[in-house]
Amino acid sequence: MNQYTALVGVGIGVVALMAVIFGLDILKLSVSTQDHDIFVDPIIDKQNLFVTGRITIQNTGSQPLTNIRVNFGAGDTLDLGTLKTGQKIIISPPPDNPMEFVMIEADDGIFVNKAYRELPKMVGMMGS
Structure with missing residues (x-):
C-alpha cells in the first residue's frame, strides 16, 4: 500500500509539472509582452x-x-489605419500582383518583410 501511495503521488506530481510547463507555454501566446508587436x-x-x-x-x-501600411510589391500598397490590441484582419493582394513578398510598416518602429509561404497539399484536396 505504501508503494502504491508513492506511485500515485509521483504520477500526480508529473501531471502537475506538465500542466505548469504547458500552461506557461500557452500563456506566452495569449499575454502580450511588448507594447507594439x-x-x-x-x-x-x-x-x-x-x-x-x-x-x-x-x-x-x-x-x-x-x-499601418501594407506594401504588396509591384507598386501595390494599402493603408489600413489602426489595429486595436488583439485585432486580426485577413486581406488579399490586388489582382495581377506577383505575390512574392509583403512588407508591413506601422508607427513605433514596426516593420515586417515576409515572403509568401505555400501550404502543403493534401491528397484528395483541391489543387493537389
Whole structure:
C-alpha cells in the first residue's frame, strides 16, 4: 500500500509539472509582452486554374498599432489605419500582383518583410 501511495503521488506530481510547463507555454501566446508587436502570415495557394493569396495581420502587442501600411510589391500598397490590441484582419493582394513578398510598416518602429509561404497539399484536396 505504501508503494502504491508513492506511485500515485509521483504520477500526480508529473501531471502537475506538465500542466505548469504547458500552461506557461500557452500563456506566452495569449499575454502580450511588448507594447507594439505584429504577427504577419502571408500565404499563397496555387491551384490548377488560379492562384490566391491572403495575408493575416494581427496586433499582438498591448497597445494599438497606428498608421499601418501594407506594401504588396509591384507598386501595390494599402493603408489600413489602426489595429486595436488583439485585432486580426485577413486581406488579399490586388489582382495581377506577383505575390512574392509583403512588407508591413506601422508607427513605433514596426516593420515586417515576409515572403509568401505555400501550404502543403493534401491528397484528395483541391489543387493537389
